[in-house]
Amino acid sequence: MPERASFLKSFFTVPLHDCRMKYVLLIVLLAVVFYKLTARRNERPAERKPAPPQDMVSCARCGLHMPASEALPGRGGMFCSAAHRAEFESANAKV
Numbered sequence: 770m771p772e773r774a775s776f777l778k779s780f781f782t783v784p785l786h787d788c789r790m791k792y793v794l795l796i797v798l799l800a801v802v803f804y805k806l807t808a809r810r811n812e813r814p815a816e817r818k819p820a821p822p823q824d825m826v827s828c829a830r831c832g833l834h835m836p837a838s839e840a841l842p843g844r845g846g847m848f849c850s851a852a853h854r855a856e857f858e859s860a861n862a863k864v
């Protein structure tokens with residue numbers, strides 16, 4: 770099959786810039802780049818990590834749970850607010 774042989778020969782010997790293949794390759798390349806960009810964009814929300822766990826404490830007055838960083842330390846434990854701390858401390862002072 771001389772015709773087929775010449776086709777194969779031309780396929781591998783014709784420079785890429787003279788060939789229609791360059792458009793196909795360009796389109797494939799753009800498709801891959803576009804896919805990678807959109808795939809990465811779609812991954813971002815899933816990659817978002819949840820906030821690191823915090824120590825939870827409960828208010829000695831009302832029992833409300835809150836992160837230790839937001840709690841107010843006082844005599845007798847941790848409190849959710851200055852009002853509860855004052856109530857708890859004044860109640861204990863009476864006794």
Ligand SMILES: [Zn+2]
Nearest residue numbers: 828831849853
């Ligand atoms: Zn409280």
